[in-house]
Every structure is written in structure tokens, then in C-alpha cells.
Amino acid sequence: MQAIERFAQYLSKHGLKMTRERRALIDHVLSVRGHFDVDDLLGRLRKAGHGVSRATLYRNLPRLVDSGLIHKVEMARGQARYELMLGRHHHDHMICLGCGTILEFESPEVERIQEVVCRRKKFVMTGHSHQIRGYCESCASVGSSPGSAGRRR
């Protein structure tokens, strides 16, 4: 539960309050594994009897991101997903166009090259977003025209 502590600290440090809703939010975020989107989360909260509004979610997720507890993953077409970052470190994603599966990858080398590129262009990097699109092993093997496997995304 030190994550909750951490968020509490973040809040007070910014003059924000630990409300019932934020508590519910963080509770649920901590219990999700994998990548989730706002509606996933809303569903979970509703199901658990916590009436948190969509607006409140949208207002607070950036806070969780800012506090470092979760990361935002920008998918194509403006879809956003989030994931818990407790103890994990930065990585990027491969997204299957067939079934929506998300694989993760990590490359210190790419990260380093980004730094170099930025230095060269005198650009101050604050973040980046790097996704590989394509087909996962099972979707690729089904047939090169991504036909049948899994739910489409």
C-alpha cells in the first residue's frame, strides 16, 4: 500500500485533496494488470459500487500519470491506454492489428539514440511515444490477410 502513500504525498504537495473518489480510483488502478483504458476502469469502478463519474476519471488520470504511478500509452487514432508502473521501468509497445494484443519491448539503445538525436537538434525531450504496429505470432500465422483470430481492435 505504499503506492497510496505516494499518491497522498503527491496530492498534498500540490494542494490537492484525497477524496473518496481518488481513493477508489487508485485502489482499482492498483488491482488491474495489463493495459487498460478509461472505460475498462469506469466499468470496474461501477461494478464495485463506486460511483465515479467519467469526468472525474478524466480529471484524475493525468494526476496519476504525473505522480508516476501509471503511464499513458497513446495508441493510434487517439485511443489512450494506461498501465501501472509500480516498480517497472519504461518500455514501448507492439500492437497487433489483428487481435489487439499488446506486446512490450525495451531498448536502452533506442532510448540512447533518442537522446543523441535530441542533443544534435538542440531539442529538449520531455517524453516520447513509440509503437510498432503489425501482427502477433498467432494472427500472422492464420494467414497474411489478417482474417480470423480474436476480436478486432
Added chain:
Amino acid sequence: MQAIERFAQYLSKHGLKMTRERRALIDHVLSVRGHFDVDDLLGRLRKAGHGVSRATLYRNLPRLVDSGLIHKVEMARGQARYELMLGRHHHDHMICLGCGTILEFESPEVERIQEVVCRRKKFVMTGHSHQIRGYCESCASVGSSPGSAGRRR
């Protein structure tokens, strides 16, 4: 004007027709330099007296992408931009959060690493999207809290 030829070929190869609207579209796309979004393009077309509807633009830009004439650049928050790829090769982008400037970078090394990562995960890559966010030289120098330069994006 061989670009138009190329697109014509693409069309007939796919059982599609070379309409007045598509001709206007491609004409204007060829004349833009830099990165443009759908409304830019719509504006240009309107100003030139070509009444091409938004729907038609949205329906045809993917065709131009598919034919290889232009590339789509997915910005954050669902904003899409396009750019002519005539004779250029693939590159990725750095986007200034202060003024919206887009810088380009190119890294064969990153491209190679992507291949390796995909091979390792047996993922068949069809594309990728890689943006670095931050502040360009002039925005960064204005002050670390990105205050004053240029139009915000």
C-alpha cells in the same frame, strides 16, 4: 507529374476511378510542402474553388497513403498529419509542445533495432509510429516553463 500517373495506376489496379475530386486532391497534395492536416488541405481546396467535401478527403487520404504518395503522421491526442513522400525516405518526428514545430529525424539504427525486436517476439511489423515530444531550441530557451513563444498546439 509522374506522381499522378502513379496514383492513376494504383487506382485502376484496385478498381477505383479517377474522379475530378481525386484529381484536385492529388494536385494540391503535390503542392504542399511540409506537414499538413485535413483542414489545411480542405482550406486550400476550397480556396482554389474545388468543392471537395470533408468526407471525400477522409475517404481518399488513406488511398494516397496506401499508394505510397504520402505518409500519415499520428500526433498525440488523435491529431493526424500527412506529408508528401515523393522521393523522400522514411523518418520520424520531434514535436515541440511550445510552438508546434515539427522536426524530423532519421535513424537507421532505430529502424534496425525495431526489426530485431520484432523478430525476437515473432511479430510481423507493418509499420510504426515514433515521436519525440519536448521543446525546440527557441521554446526551450524562453524559459523552462514553456511560456511565451509562438502559437501553442
Added chain:
DNA sequence: CGCTAGTTGCAACAGAGTCTCAATTATGAT
């Protein structure tokens, strides 16, 4: 306990893109 700034829910709104449908048109065949 009581104040006050921060928070919430709701519903209206905004931006980007998709879809339906009737009317139009490009193109291959006669």
C-alpha cells in the same frame, strides 16, 4: 465546528473521424 479552496457529477460541448443514403459519374462493354 466552521471556512474555504478544491472536487464532483451532470450535461452540454468540441474535435476528429465514420457512416448512411440518395444523387451523380467514371469506365468498360455494346
Added chain:
DNA sequence: ATCATAATTGAGACTCTGTTGCAACTAGCG
């Protein structure tokens, strides 16, 4: 040149994400 037909178009309704204004609430401090 004329026809038949499938593709295309414009308009507007619609969807999906996310944002915002506002009145009612509430956490947190004294």
C-alpha cells in the same frame, strides 16, 4: 456514341474521446 453498372460524392447525422461550466458538495486546516 450510348448504356449499364459499380464506384463515388456531399450532406448531415452519428460515434467516440475527451473537455468544460456550473451548482452542489467536502476535505483539510485552524
